Amino acid sequence: MKLFQKKKNNKGFSLVELIVVVAIMAVLLGVLVPTLVRHIETSKQSKDLDGIAEIRNAMEIALASEEFSALEGTATYDNGKVSLTKDTAMTTDLNEDYTNEVLENLATGEASFEFQCGSKKYKAATVKFEVKNQHVKAYVDDTEVK
Numbered sequence: 001m002k003l004f005q006k007k008k009n010n011k012g013f014s015l016v017e018l019i020v021v022v023a024i025m026a027v028l029l030g031v032l033v034p035t036l037v038r039h040i041e042t043s044k045q046s047k048d049l050d051g052i053a054e055i056r057n058a059m060e061i062a063l064a065s066e067e068f069s070a071l072e073g074t075a076t077y078d079n080g081k082v083s084l085t086k087d088t089a090m091t092t093d094l095n096e097d098y099t100n101e102v103l104e105n106l107a108t109g110e111a112s113f114e115f116q117c118g119s120k121k122y123k124a125a126t127v128k129f130e131v132k133n134q135h136v137k138a139y140v141d142d143t144e145v146k
Contacts, residue, residue: 044119051117052127052145056138063134077127 063071074085117123128139138145 041119041121045121048117048119048122049140049145052138052140056129056136056145059129059131059136060134063131063136072132074131075129077129 076085117125117127122140125141130137130139
């Protein structure tokens with residue numbers, strides 16, 4: 001009979017025990033959240049650098065075409081605006097392919113390519129693409145991106 005009877009003095013957790021558990025959870029969150037935020041920002045920076053390298057590689061592939069062989073100039077992306085400086089431009093019929101778009105813009109002197117950085121470090125950065133001798137160098141705030 002005693003096995004099936006409820007204990008009358010079982011009241012559950014005390015208030016002190018609950019406060020201790022909440023305090024431990026707050027300390028753990030205080031340590032983990034800044035680390036998580038730092039890793040997210042590092043991931044965004046890596047994604048931005050990969051995007052810049054991808055644009056540079058697409059430009060170099062397009063430079064392999066004979067119509068762009070003598071093209072030289074600089075495309076500068078700063079805060080959502082693109083400015084172009086051309087040294088030598090080819091005047092031939094160009095493909096409408098997206099990979100050739102930046103080079104076409106350099107050749108004609110028009111600006112219309114889109115690139116948006118997502119990380120805090122590169123959001124306000126200036127990105128330059130220098131085209132010379134069929135090679136493209138990408139710079140982020142005067143630091144070369146490999």
